[in-house]
Amino acid sequence: MHPFIAPVFSALNGIILGKEQSLRLALACLLARGHLLVEDLPGVGKTTLAHALAAVLGLDYQRIQFTSDLLPADILGISIFDRESGRFRFHPGPVFAQLVLADEINRATPKTQSALLEAMEEGQVTLEGTTRALPEPFFVIATQNPTYQIGTFPLPESQLDRFLMRLHLGYPDTAAERELLAGVSRRELIRDQAPLLDPQQLAELQAAVARIHASPALLDYIQALLAASRDSGHYRSGLSPRAGLALLQAARAWVLIDGRDHVLPDDIQAVLAAVVGHRLQPRDADGLAPETLLEPLLAVEIP
Amino acid sequence: MATARPADWQPPRGLLLALAASLILAGLPQLLRQPAVLTLLWLVLLGWRLALAWQGRPSPSTWLRLLLTAAGVGLILVEYGAFFGREPGSALLVFLSIMKFVELRRPRDAQLLIFLGYFMLGVAFLFSQSLWLGAWLVLAVWALTSVWVTLSDPRRPLPTRRHARLAGRLLLGAVPLLLLLFLLFPRIPGPLWSLPGDAHSGVTGLSDSMEPGRISELAGSEAVAFRVQFDGPPPPPAQRYWRGPVLALTDGRRWEVRPVRAGQRLTSTAHAGRVLEPRGEPVRQTLTLEPHNQVHLLALDRPASVPDGAWLRPDLQLISEARVRLRQRYQVVSYPRVGVAASAPGRRDITRGYPADLDPRVLALARGWRAAADSPQAVIDQALRHFNQENFIYTLTPPRLGANPVGEFLFETRRGFCEHYAAAFTLLMRAAGLPARVVTGYLGGEYNAAGDYLIVRQSDAHAWAEVWLAEEGWVRVDPTTAIAPERIESRIEVGASRDSGAVRFWADGTRGWQRALQQMRQTWDAFNHRWNQWVLDYGPERQRDFLSALGLPDVSWRGLGLTLLLLLIPLLALLAWWILRPRETARDPAVRLYRTFCRRLHRHGIRPQPGETPRQLLLRIRQTRPALAPAAGRVIQRYQLLRYRRRPPRDALEALRRAVRAFR
Incomplete structure (x- = not known):
């Protein structure tokens, strides 16, 4: 295994138990500058995965909970008139982060979905005639709940194509689940996790691909x-x-x-x-x- | 308004020239053979079409072409008087081919012309099967095939050396098939098709009758009459008398063979042995007789055995059961002297007869000798002395003789060729009361050291006499030797003698260039003889011999044809499969080696699955057959190196080859 990646991988494995293959794929997806779609039931560790990746790689992290009333501006940001300076000031939305978790993306309206997907595709956000670059690296993990389809807007095929990979996490096996139950809280583990790569190293790895x-x-x-x-x-x-x-x-x-x-x-x-x-x-x-x-x-x- | 005909194909000039050249090659045998008018027309048409192409003009209109075709066909009809038959048929083929060349307006026409060219060459063999034509055929077929290859190459529309090379390779590749078909294609007894009658009209040779001037006509011909191989050494020149038709019937001018009753035929050697009484050493010989369109066969004087398909007359003339229209090989045993166990010719036998209007001077001369001599031998000697001492001249161009040729010859002109002397001598003997007859045939022959055989030409044709002596039977007397003794030892020099009429003889080694010329001629003839012997004479018998030498049973030509067909069908099917088989796209030698490895794995019961990567395969081998794993691992590691690494080491392929070879 690559010397830079081996510690990253073992740290991730320590947080998310029994999912080596999925973790490896998720890491590969990130290194390949792709975006990841995780399709699974709630509670199998989708959020934890995103969180852990951000912590281990030292990325700043934003989570967007998609709902049916979410608007594009809620994701991308909004310009608000600033009385003091007498000018509009842009308030960046949660998409301006290095790792964005788009939770339950299929709950939002197609309009909002496509706002995110366009940002993913272009690597930049254009609002009111101004183009703003998204941070580098920029990695989106979107999740979908496949079972509750009532009141959802499933992603059309053309949009699915924007994701490099789609993963199913699935239930952990017995041993991993036991360890999860017996061990300390994942949240604490993530909080205590120091970044193992700096942005420079991550960029080099992405270029090496x-x-x-x-x-x-x-x-x-x-x-x-x-x-x-x-x-x-x-x-x-x-x-x-x-x-x-x-x-x-x-x-x-x-x-x-x-x-x-x-x-x-x-x-x-x-x-x-x-x-x-x-x-x-x-x-x-x-x-x-x-x-x-x-x-x-x-x-x-x-x- | 212009017609809506699709635009004509304009062949590139280079291709057109090559096509014209190969057509000339293919048609040349016929162009040289047919009347000059037709050849001229042919060449004019060819040049015309080329000129049109050079000016970028299309081929002439249909009406003009129809008119020209009608004119050409009419010309052939005028020249030959028929369309059927070998000569006019061949002329028609060659003429219509050039009309196709004039028409040429589609690539398909050019293709058809190529096939017509092949066909023309095939037809040329109806006229001659000589070695020269064979060599010519190879050249012409090569040229035609080269043009054909050019026609089929869309990338290079002009003939190139590459096309000629490819054509050459194709033809070389066809040689095994050629040999196979030559050896195994069923040989049908007799000619495959019956050639029209004119096929044999030009054949020269001795005829069954003799008139003054007939044999001297032959003396001008260098054509080969037959070739002879001896089991032992060839007989000395003085004994090289080749016996042909024996002529006993005469009206004083024309000599003919006497008819023989069926009961007198000696049909087998055993049969002949009961009648003949051989004396001296036998001479075994194999003759290869050129076709002469007569029934007589030649043999060294005097034949005592009967080849298959022939019989022997009581006067020791070999007769074939069918006219000799193809070259024929047969074996004969001859004895220099043969006694006939029969009584002397009867009192009224035709060998004693002479015409009633025989010149009285002849009769008087003969009777004078008879009265003066004390034995028949003395009469013969007297006659020979007469020819020798009186002013007789041996010449190829004797003066024409009138109604009483023998008398005129003996007492007035005294100039003659062998037939004059033989005829006169025989009549003199009969007038003197001795049974006598004329024997025609050949004398001498040229020994070919290159091929160890004797070659006898038409110019060696000769006539001599036989006289019955009570104690010895029929005795050969050659009156020509009394006038020109050198005739026995030397051959007549053809050509120089034609005009002057004086007979000149070949003298061995008089001049250096003559000798060299002679040697060259002999070598060429030996070569030709082999060609005849091994290629042209490969008939049903030889094929049967060849097959039985291979250990094959005696099969009929029908059986052979059927076998060949049955063999050929699966062979062709196999060939078709081979050509149409799903191609291995793998051009990479590494992949081929890996496939070899996979086949060997299969022998160990491990079958690579579709979609299974080399690495997965290795894992499976480790699990199921650990013993094979190290060797397989070496193969797979090197294969992956070669296929997927950025720059595989230089010797990686060799390493893979070794690893695959080591994997058993």
Whole structure:
């Protein structure tokens, strides 16, 4: 494992128990400059994950609870007339933070959702003719509750595509749950956690991701996967070129965490479910179940 | 308003020139053979089309082409008087090909022209199967194929050296198939198709009758009559008399073969052995007879065995059951002398007869000798002495003789060729009361040291006499030797003798260049002989011999054809599958090596799953077959290195190859 990342990883593992794979993917997503969608039941540690990441990486953190009456200005900020100076002054919204947790994003109206998603895409906010850059790094973790769909506005597919990865945390296993119950409060752990990377180091790591080598043979594999998603007949629509780029980028970040300098097909397969899962829908209702959705892709011959 | 016809294809000039050149190559045998008028028309049409192309003008209109075609076809009809038959058919083919060249307006037309070219070359073999034509064919086929390759190359529309090379490679690749088909294609007994009658009209050779001047006509021909190989050393020149038609019937001018009853035929060697009484050492020989369109076969004087498909006349002339229209090989055993176990010719036998209007001077001369001599041998000697001492001249251009040729020759002109002497001598013997007959055939032959055989040409044609002596049977007497003894030892020099009429003989090694020329001729002939022997004469018998030498049972040509077909179908199916098989896209040698590794894993019961990465495969091997893991790990590690690392080490491929080889 990469020498800078190993301590980060073990600290995270100490806070969030029994979720090594998810933590690794979340870290990879961050290093790949992507945004993360966590889809799970309440109480499995989505907030804790965001909190812990911010604390370990020394990022400033904002949480936005999405509700049906949330307005774009509540996220982006607002200009208010300042009587003393006699001028409008911009009050930045919670989106101006390095790590933003957008909780239950599907509860807000599409208008508000798209305000956040545009900020994610552009890395900047334009209000009243003024463009303001978002901080660097900028990482959004959005959560969705899949079960209570009444009164929600599920993200359309085109918006889902903005997230590099989608994770399911799921219940912890017995041992991890026991430790959680027996141990100290997570909140306290996070509060006591000192940052393990400075912003400079994080930026370097993000830049190093782009330097990971992807050989022609590996690009062949990615293309084979894309072609299979389009031709297999299992999916409503095939993967986009952006999905291909996402796959490559995520795999590179995954490799960086592993401390190597070249991508292997194994790395592609490791990030495949997280990167591709939310971009593919089964062709018909009685088609592939969610658990087996990616099996046709995993069976693609490696060139 | 312009017609809405799609624009004609304008072939690039270079391609057009190459096409024209290859058409000339393909058509040349016919162009040289046919009447000059047709060849001229052909060349004019070719040049015209080229000129049109150079000016960027389209091919002529349909009406003009129809008119030209009609004119050309009419010309062929005028020249040959027919469309059917080898000559006019071939001329028609070559003419219509050039009309197609004139029409040329689509790439498909050019393709068709190439095929027509191949066909023209095939037709040329109906006229000749010589080595020269074979060599020519190779050249022309190469040229045609090169143009064909150019036509099929969309990237390079002009002929290049690359196309010629590719064509050459294609043709070389076809050589094994050529050999296979040559050896195994069923040989049908007799000609495959019956050639039209004119096929044999130009064939020269001895005929079954003799008139003054007939043999001297042959003396001008250098054509090969036959070639002979001997089991032992060849007989000395003085014994190289090749026996052909034996002529006993005469009207004083024309000599003919006497008819033979079916019962007198000696049909087998055993049969002949009961009648003949061989004397002296046998000479075993193998003759390769050029077709002469007659029934007689030649053999060293005197034949005593009967080859297959032939029979022997009582006068020891070998007769083939069918006219010799193809080159024929047969073996004969000859004895320099053969006694016939039969009684002397009867009193009224035709070998004693002479025409009633025989010149009285001839009769008087012969009877004078008979009265003066004390034995038949003395009469013969007297006659030879007469030819030798009187002013007789041996010439190729004797004066024409009138109604009484023998008398005129003996007493007035005294100039003649061998047939004059043989005829006169035979009649003199008969007039003197001795049974006698004329034997035609060949004398001598040129020994070819390069091929160890004797070559006998038409210019060696000869006629001599046989006289019946009571104690010895039929005795050969050659009156020509009395006038020109050198005829036996030397060959007649053809060409120089034609005009002057004087007979000149080949003298060995008189001049250096002559000798060199002779040697060259002999080497070439030996080469040609082999070509005939191994290529052209590869008939049903030889094929059967070849197959049985391979251990194959005696199969009929029908069976062979069927077998070939049955063999060919799966072979072609296999070839089609090979060409159309799902291609391995892997051009990377590392991938090919890895696939080899996967196949070997399969032998160990481990089958790589689709989508399984090399690393996952290795994990599985570690779990299921730990013993294989180290060797497999080396392969997989090196494979991954080669495929996914930024700059794999230079020797990585070799290392992978070693690792795969080491994995058993």
